[in-house]
Amino acid sequence: MFEQLSDRLTGTFDRLRGKPRVTDSDLDEALRDIRIALLEADVNYAVVKDLVARVRERAKGQDVLQTISGAQQVVKIVHDELVATLGTTESPLQFAAQPPxxxxxxxxxxxxxxxxxxxxxxxxxxxxxxxxxxxxxxxxxxxxxxxxxxxxxxxxxxxxxxxxxxxxxxxxxxxxxxxxxxxxxxxxxxxxxxxxxxxxxxxxxxxxxxxxxxxxxxxxxxxxxxxxxxxxxxxxxxxxxxxxxxxxxxxxxxxxxxxxxxxxxxxxxxxxxxxxxxxxxxxxxxxxxxxxxxxGDVLTLVERAQEHVDQKQAEEQAKKFLEARFTLDDFLSQLKQVRKLGPLSQLLSMVPGMNQMAKQMPEAEAERELTKLEAIISSMTMAERADPSIISGSRRRRIARGSGTTVQDVNQLLKQFVEMQKLMRQMGTMAKSGRLPRFPGLVR
Ligand SMILES: Nc1nc2c(ncn2[C@@H]2O[C@H](COP(=O)(O)OP(=O)(O)OP(=O)(O)O)[C@@H](O)[C@H]2O)c(=O)[nH]1
Ligand SMILES: [Mg+2]
Missing domain, CATH: 3.40.50.300 (P-loop containing nucleotide triphosphate hydrolases)
Structure with missing residues (x-):
């Protein structure tokens, strides 16, 4: 939702930030852009008019012009007025004093x-x-x-x-x-x-x-x-x-x-x-x-993660990762957990600064890749997941058949996993020598 509007507004603000000082005409231009962006997003005409008028009034009243952080102040004002338009306070469900x-x-x-x-x-x-x-x-x-x-x-x-x-x-x-x-x-x-x-x-x-x-x-x-x-x-x-x-x-x-x-x-x-x-x-x-x-919207992302991700399992896996004991089976369960959080592009758009990337990524393709990875690992036996080095040519063919993929797909996944194992060992060594930043739930 809001991809086009978000694009347009981000562009407007980037241009504004590019100016050494926000002049009167810069502000007018930005307000015009904002107005068009909102109308193109199909926002009600009266609502747009009102919102832009409020932003204009506050921007002019707040000495935004000619100050160094003027552009940033305009962004803040637009943000506040958007919040006001959307309803300012949250409205949780009301329950009757006496049930039902x-x-x-x-x-x-x-x-x-x-x-x-x-x-x-x-x-x-x-x-x-x-x-x-x-x-x-x-x-x-x-x-x-x-x-x-x-x-x-x-x-x-x-x-x-x-x-x-x-x-x-x-x-x-x-x-x-x-x-x-x-x-x-x-x-x-x-x-x-x-x-x-x-x-x-x-x-x-x-x-x-x-x-x-x-x-x-x-x-x-x-x-x-x-x-x-x-x-x-x-x-x-x-x-x-x-x-x-x-x-x-x-x-x-x-x-x-x-x-x-x-x-x-x-x-x-x-x-x-x-x-x-x-x-x-x-x-x-x-x-x-x-x-x-x-x-971005990190708070919603964190809430979703808290709801869907098993904290103990996540800690256990992080530990395994650093000790290079992380198997393909662990990888599979991580994939599944991430996917429970929602479509990838939706997740990315909640990470500050990742909005652009979310838009560039063709959703269907990314989802297909993940589905493929899941299918390949699911077609392996537990022994294979624990130790991929035993996966011979004939096993690769069997896995490809079982997962509806090709031997190349299986090869690629295995190659990536070998790279990942290298990374695990490196990170493990760094963690032991204290060179790794401490994340909660990671190394103690
Ligand atoms: N993508 C998406 N689809 C939704 C959402 N909410 C409902 N739908 C879909 O919209 C369609 C209609 O939903 P219903 O819940 O049957 O709508 P309704 O208002 O009960 O329909 P009537 O009883 O016929 O009036 C279904 O295919 C739902 O799956 C949503 O938030 N996102
Ligand atoms: Mg219905």
């Missing part, structure tokens, strides 16, 4: 409600809650089945209609929840192609009947300004408490994410970043602004 907490997910057809209902339930379970999913979309049998399948995948209960209308269904799911040891009710509602009166009346009735702690609008970021329009219309009828923007992974421009909060006043609570059920991120305005301005 009812969370309704509403939105247009195909926006991602059903998937997101499952993601939300899974996320809050990680935080120690006991959610139940409710299939309040009885109009399409496939919709109920879809939620049941997701519930099964996550090992979460799914309440389906037993003749009730959706509002009564959610109300009775809430009423029964404590009996079943559940404290949160996450309801997936029906989507329509357009906002029609019938759907809205049903949702209004559901709200009145179930007193939800959260009424979350699920909006598809890929639809850009249409998502913003839909959000305004939903807001006019329902007391929305927050929004979840989905498919931000597929939205290169980011216009919806940047406009929807400012245009509707409703906070963004989560971003959907993929089809997998763990691809839901709490929304942090400052981190997103950092990502847009090419400053």
């Amino acid at each position: 907490t009812v969370i309704l997910l509403v939105g247009l057809q195909g926006s991602g409600k059903t998937t997101t209902a499952a993601k939300v339930a899974s996320l809050i379970r990680k935080k120690g809650r006991r959610p139940v999913l409710v299939a309040a979309d009885p109009y399409r049998p496939a919709a109920v089945e879809q939620l049941m399948t997701l519930g099964k995948q996550l090992d979460l209960p799914v309440r389906v209609a037993n003749g009730e209308q959706p509002p009564e269904l959610v109300a009775s799911a809430a009423a029964e929840s404590s009996r079943d040891g559940r404290d949160v009710v996450v309801a997936d509602t029906a989507g329509r192609l357009h906002i029609d009166d019938e759907m809205m009346r049903e949702l209004e009735r559901m709200v009145a009947l179930t007193q939800p702690a959260e009424i979350l609008l699920v909006a598809d970021a890929m639809t850009g300004q249409d998502a913003v329009r839909a959000a305004s219309e939903f807001r006019a009828r329902l007391p929305l408490t927050g929004m979840i923007l989905t498919k931000v992974d597929g939205d290169a421009r980011g216009g919806a994410a940047l406009s929807i909060r400012a245009a509707t006043g409703v906070p963004i609570k989560f971003l959907g970043t993929g089809e997998k059920l763990d691809a839901l991120e709490p929304f942090h305005p400052d981190r997103l602004a950092g990502r847009i301005l090419g400053m």
Whole structure:
């Protein structure tokens, strides 16, 4: 998300930093660039106008002009104003003082409600809650089945209609929840192609009947300004408490994410970043602004790593590496851990300064390479993984066949591993002689 915008803005700032002093006309030029970049990213016109005006006012008021660090100050102001546009503070989910907490997910057809209902339930379970999913979309049998399948995948209960209308269904799911040891009710509602009166009346009735702690609008970021329009219309009828923007992974421009909060006043609570059920991120305005301005997002990366990487295993492997005991099997498990963190280009874009590289790397190709490495190592026996020197010509042919690769591919991997072993020995010696910087969890 935001690749083009991020490119444009980084370019603008680089030009600005290149000037010995920021003059009046430099500032005007930069502001013009920023304005065009935002409009091209499909950000709502009124939001752009407002944001650029705020940046201009602050930049002029702060003696940015003629000072040495002027460019840096402009970047800081743009960052702050982006954060303000995105919502300044974080908006975590609210829970009812007395359980059950009812969370309704509403939105247009195909926006991602059903998937997101499952993601939300899974996320809050990680935080120690006991959610139940409710299939309040009885109009399409496939919709109920879809939620049941997701519930099964996550090992979460799914309440389906037993003749009730959706509002009564959610109300009775809430009423029964404590009996079943559940404290949160996450309801997936029906989507329509357009906002029609019938759907809205049903949702209004559901709200009145179930007193939800959260009424979350699920909006598809890929639809850009249409998502913003839909959000305004939903807001006019329902007391929305927050929004979840989905498919931000597929939205290169980011216009919806940047406009929807400012245009509707409703906070963004989560971003959907993929089809997998763990691809839901709490929304942090400052981190997103950092990502847009090419400053990376190390905090999110670290959180993802903490969630997915087994710390003890990582330490054990680092130790093995330095003692040159690191095998192909260890390598395989490292590959798997890294891949759990998300698509490579997404990971790289979170590392400050790596944004450009992330863009240059063709995602599909990099993923294919990793898949190939995994397949090759998986086709080896444990003995081979522990000691690759026993892998003869005939074994190489067998491994290539087993992994659907070529003997050259296998040769290349083995060659790389030999190089890696050399590196391990060097690093091990350096570590012993104290010439290696001390990383936490590495050498003691
Ligand atoms: N890439 C990506 N795909 C997503 C995301 N969220 C949902 N999807 C996909 O979008 C499609 C529609 O998602 P659903 O959850 O069925 O949408 P819905 O709003 O329930 O659809 P209706 O019930 O028909 O109104 C599915 O193929 C999902 O896998 C996301 O964050 N990223
Ligand atoms: Mg659905």
